[in-house]
Amino acid sequence: MKNKLKDILVDYFFINFGLVISAIGxxxxxxxxxxxxxxxxxxATILYYTFNLPVGLVMLALNIPLFLIGLxxxxxxxxxxxxxxxxFLSVYIDLLRFIIPNANNIIDFDKASNALIAPIFGGVITGIGVGLIMKFGGSxxxxxxxxxxxxxxxxxxxxxSFIFIDGLILLAGSSVFGIEKGLYAIISLYAGAVAINKIFEGVSYSKMIYIISDYHEDIKNLILHDFDRGGTGLYGNGLYTNKDKKIIMTVLKNNEIHELKNYVKQIDPNAFVIISEVYEVLGEGFTPF
Structure with missing residues (x-):
């Protein structure tokens, strides 16, 4: 029960942190x-500039009915x-803009040299926040x-469905603020999506390696003793040779890959090596559960 309460508190802490970051973006x-x-x-941005309505309040007014429909x-x-x-996202946005009343004038976004600051930084910061919210089960x-x-x-x-809805909103924004702002909004969408994926899936600090070699025993000993890593021995069959093959599967940190490739090349220049990205590794030697 205590562990469950701790997990819930951790979830809400990071969701709240993500909401604050999103509000800044x-x-x-x-x-x-x-x-x-x-x-x-x-x-809400369109209505803010059209009718001077608070962004957070408008978001809340639109979100509550949608939430009830979804429920x-x-x-x-x-x-x-x-x-x-x-x-709380709505609350934090209006609270932030209340604390910083000149928020619109801190940076001159209409200046040509500053044109990319809003879409790139806004997209990335908001994406980081949304990624954190999603990672810990929020929305x-x-x-x-x-x-x-x-x-x-x-x-x-x-x-x-997402593309259709966001596309309509983006077109509405372009009609109000101009095509140039619409094109910048596409950059913001992309930057935000990349940030969400990196936070939600994790930044790759490790690689998964498959090694097919007739010298699998030597390579196995290399991984076990020189790199102090474990691995798994798999069995396969060569489609061309129709011979049984042993496949070594292991996971190494990014900074170990270059050294492994050099060693494998020395042991067996004809080895077949496959290296792929890994976004999260749980277990001994990596991230604990």
Missing amino acids: IGLFLVPGKIVSGGVSGI KIFGKTYGVKTFFGTV TGGTDIVAQIINKYFKIPLGY
């Missing part, structure tokens, strides 16, 4: 830069964490609920 970069890169925050359609999928994210609600409703009732793939 939206409130200090995307909104002042007039970057409408989709989502409820994009709609009715999808049930417990949209639970406490989604409600927490929906409410900020918004248009992802609409996308899932479209997916459920019209059988349009979720990815296309």
